[in-house]
Amino acid sequence: MLTCRDLVARSSGFLDGHLRLHERLGVRAHLALCGHCRRFIRQMELSRAVLRHLPEPDAPELEALAERLACERRQR
Amino acid sequence: MTVVPTGSPSDAELLERLRAGEQGAFRELVATYQSAMRAVAFAIVGSRNADEVVQDAWLAVVRNLDGFQARSSLKTWLLTITANTAKSRLRQQRREPLLDDLPAPHGSVDAERFADNGHWQTPPGHWELDTPEALLAEAELRECLDKTVASLSELQSSVLLLHERQGLTPQDICNLLDISLSNLRVLLHRARLKVFATLEHFEETGQC
Ligand SMILES: [Zn+2]
Numbered sequence: 063m064l065t066c067r068d069l070v071a072r073s074s075g076f077l078d079g080h081l082r083l084h085e086r087l088g089v090r091a092h093l094a095l096c097g098h099c100r101r102f103i104r105q106m107e108l109s110r111a112v113l114r115h116l117p118e119p120d121a122p123e124l125e126a127l128a129e130r131l132a133c134e135r136r137q138r
Numbered sequence: 139m140t141v142v143p144t145g146s147p148s149d150a151e152l153l154e155r156l157r158a159g160e161q162g163a164f165r166e167l168v169a170t171y172q173s174a175m176r177a178v179a180f181a182i183v184g185s186r187n188a189d190e191v192v193q194d195a196w197l198a199v200v201r202n203l204d205g206f207q208a209r210s211s212l213k214t215w216l217l218t219i220t221a222n223t224a225k226s227r228l229r230q231q232r233r234e235p236l237l238d239d240l241p242a243p244h245g246s247v248d249a250e251r252f253a254d255n256g257h258w259q260t261p262p263g264h265w266e267l268d269t270p271e272a273l274l275a276e277a278e279l280r281e282c283l284d285k286t287v288a289s290l291s292e293l294q295s296s297v298l299l300l301h302e303r304q305g306l307t308p309q310d311i312c313n314l315l316d317i318s319l320s321n322l323r324v325l326l327h328r329a330r331l332k333v334f335a336t337l338e339h340f341e342e343t344g345q346c
Pocket of ligand 1: 065066069092096098099
């Protein structure tokens with residue numbers, strides 16, 4: 063039987079779907095019995111979604127760089 | 139790199155405008171791809187030289203525009219050029235140690251969270267803010283997450299960015315950065331736990 067510590071160690075693999083069958087079954091069996099770990103997995107999923115939606119910092123030099131590259135291109 | 143994704147129609151259209159030297163097309167290109175390029179450079183040469191490598195990569199892109207064939211996507215092509223530029227830079231100087239697992243502002247999910255029998259000692263608590271929208275509406279949290287990402291080692295933050303935000307496949311990331319799949323998974327997992335710890339801290343205290 064997996065412990066909660068084992069489950070946390072396997073959580074990324076579980077979320078990314080690359081655990082071997084017996085590991086995946088072990089995680090599922092643990093989750094069926096452990097509310098703390100179910101919550102942890104939900105919160106890990108939420109963390110990933112937050113990161114995906116976190117706005118990119120602005121690139122202040124964008125226009126100058128675009129101008130320089132377009133200029134380089136036209137000179138070729 | 140994987141062969142499957144071929145250039146999308148929008149790639150072809152953008153490419154035509156780039157070849158014509160249209161500034162707007164370059165603005166679009168830079169805005170879309172620069173952060174992924176920076177992440178690749180960051181992982182290979184470290185923060186100190188990443189910006190220079192990205193600049194050099196852009197110039198190489200301009201030089202090679204006519205040679206680009208739509209066998210790969212524009213993104214794959216740009217990132218490969220960036221990785222190659224970074225790797226040739228590495229040959230000129232010693233690689234900095236990049237593999238460290240650095241301490242993050244709110245830690246990780248550490249051993250102290252568990253009892254001797256491996257069960258939670260301090261289990262995860264209820265999160266009041268439970269959607270990405272609700273969490274990201276908090277300006278303080280956005281800044282806090284930026285800090286956590288900045289605290290990661292260069293390789294960890296790059297892997298996190300390329301995998302979670304840029305949606306690159308693990309295989310593509312390994313090829314670009316010359317790391318093994320098992321290494322990638324360790325880096326990703328550690329980085330995610332630190333992000334988790336920051337969110338947890340914010341949910342509990344309402345501050346960074
Ligand atoms: Zn558990």
